[in-house]
Amino acid sequence: MEAAKTAKATEKYKNYIAILSTWVILATAIGILVGSVTSVLLNTNDFLGETREANTWLIYFLPLGGILIGYMYMYHGKESGNDAALGNNLVIEGVHGKSRVLRRMGPIVYIGTFITVLFGGSTGREGAAIQMGGSVSQGIIQFFKINPIDTKILLMSGISAAFAAAFGTPITGAIFGMEMVTLGKMKYNAFIACVVASFVAHYTTEKAWGVEHEKFIIQAIPELSIVTFAKVIAVSILFGLLSLLYCQLRHGIQKYTEKLFNKNHMIRAFVGGLVIIALTVLIGSYDYNGRGLDMLEQSFKEDVPPYAFIAKLVFTAVTLGTGFVGGEAIPLFFMGATLGNTLSTIVDLPMSFLAGLGLIAAFCAGANTPIAALFLSIEMFDGKGIEYFLVACLVSYIVSGHHGLWPSQSVYGSKSRLYGTKKGDTIEQIEQNK
Template sequence: MRILQMGNIKKYIHVVMLLGKWILLGGLIGVVVGTTTAFLLETNDYLGKVREGNGWLIGLLPLGGIALGYMYMKFGTSMINNTLHDAAELNNLVIDAVHGTKTVLRRMGPIVYLGTFLTVVLGGSTGREGAAVQMGGSVAETVNRWFKLKADTKIMLMSGISAGFGAAFGTPITGAVFGMEMAALGKLKFEAVVPCLVASFAGHYVTENGWGVKHEHFTIQTLPDHSMLTFAKIILAAVIFGILSVSYCQLRHGIQRISERMFKKNHMKRAFVGGLIIVAFTLFAGSQDYNGRGLPMLEQSFKEDVPPYAFLAKLVFTAVTLGTGFVGGEAIPLFFMGATLGNALHAIMGLPLAFLAALGLIAVFCGGANTPIAAFLLAMELFNGKGMEYFFIACIVSYIVSGHHGLWPAQTMYEPKSRLYNVTNGEPIGRIEKRKK
């Protein structure tokens, strides 16, 4: 009896020590990532204002592409265990590391920061949260190496992702779930919930309260009345938003495949040509509304009408920017596309403008990221819980409509969205897309 009691005591001690370790390491990752994310957000905002005040900088984007390409080709690759680990794979490398097939390069964070700054100041169409997530992975890998936590590598990387997302958007609950949901569709590693939660909240707190960084806020003034017609409209709108997310992902990946094949994966040449195309598009548009994050028009879409083609212009600008080798986040561009499309649809569908813009923002992100739980929580945190039943439906519908497509081909499929395709457990969606073609 005493032996059994001693065995139970040892188990309890082991659990307490394990939780303590995860809390400590999750907090450490959150603090470091929160600090680096605060630097990222503040610097990006400053560089964005510099670009807006100096429109001529867009003309330097092709040269910036050469510099960025050189940086990734010179410093962004490493051969580990006879496998190429390329920082230019961005979030895909982080996802592969979570699955244990590759390793996040510790220098990936600084490289993507410099690349994002260069892209932003010269007018590439991109966001910034991608750099925060990759820095989170880089910091987590560094902590993992320092403390020799080989058995907990996946959990630490998820914590880094959570910290980066929670700090970048000021949404700690969403960040915690996003870190667990991003890598695989249909599977959540709940073992990581404690370090992911701690890392996300620590990153958010350090960014917002420690460094005083303020995040963007969007307001829904009016919600539609409950009725069968309203829910039917929500479903229809979510289908449209899901199709938009697929369109962006396919175009962005298509441009990447074509440019890599044409220039034999020479990042310098790819980005130079991509920069020339963006300059030409900017001159054709007659404004820089679709360069950078496009935050002014995104905010405008919640208050008044914006050009009905704005979502399409942003789709093309961002797909070319990222598809030709420039770097940055894709969440804010997806927010822009969804919100401006919702803005364009509100008069046709008879739903409140700000509400439909918010619905598009969430649904397009959900369809692209393939993270329905995180997307729903994001809606709750961004819009203070308003219209939760509508957002829940929109997330589910958009997730299903987007099919086996997404922003990151390295995402694995553990539960197929459709029985029309035979999906091997753990198969990357990039491979599924190729097979369907």
């Protein structure tokens, strides 16, 4: 009897070690691959962004670029009922087992992002990185014939690797992969794979390929006081509402143009490109085309135009709402930081502190990832003002309600009983019911 129990226990531990080893090995492979391809994304985007800035006339080719992107998604982005045009939503649905992530999605979104950046669409990069992370993970899953449970875990590790490599924040990346897919619940079963993939991708990007990420410096932190906390709560409400406004406008434009043009992505993007050209000419500035990193960095040091946050909001909502691709984290960083910069003339708090607070809070509200956003503030700003960032993340997260960047996010736990949502509903279903 004892021998049988011992043999059963031994078999159990062998199985445990085998599963753990599989996660570590495959997550390491995912980290190396995603870190390498994300390095290509970052370096290429920098080159194309500089090229566009030196040749401002390239923006007039944006509508033609839109046709190319639309063509790729319409004729090469679909397979077995799965559509790469869903972007990050397809990756989220893949984690939930509702859809299958397409291996071709990564290359398509990379080409689409390069076109968008070169010709002046307002976009970011984490969306392309996450979709490539999902694409790489799916390739490994299919090659090794991974079971459904581990498939979900490896897809989340691909998300973690992509975020860490894109922003140089490995701890945030690990948390983000577990927190992004479900609002109100952390997927702790993916912890080991997400941590391994995130750190491997980060060091692959920075150490192996020499990529340098942007640095944002908070020059002064206000002393802890009730008055300061009250001000932080007030501005965080505004940051949350800003993110909510962006998400609703971006999704509204997408739904309207899909209906208007019968989901013809080529026509949608062509018209969107024309609108971006018109907006650029109207505003008389190229600051809101591309990623906008220069003004984002400027918002921590000196005054920026008081309308910068709303201009970026409109440019990005039109760009991504009409079918161009890239990412939404950097545009949200831009909106939040420039709004914080503007508020510094009204609220008696340091400019760089408000810019940093806005950067984190706007992203938190849009992504619905308060824990990841808090760790992002720690990694980006060396832990300065962590008490204030905690409050800002919680306030903006609650204020934004059950809305966000990705309609496929499912709600496990409501942000408040006042919202009256059902467990398991997606953000898209909740918005439709309202």
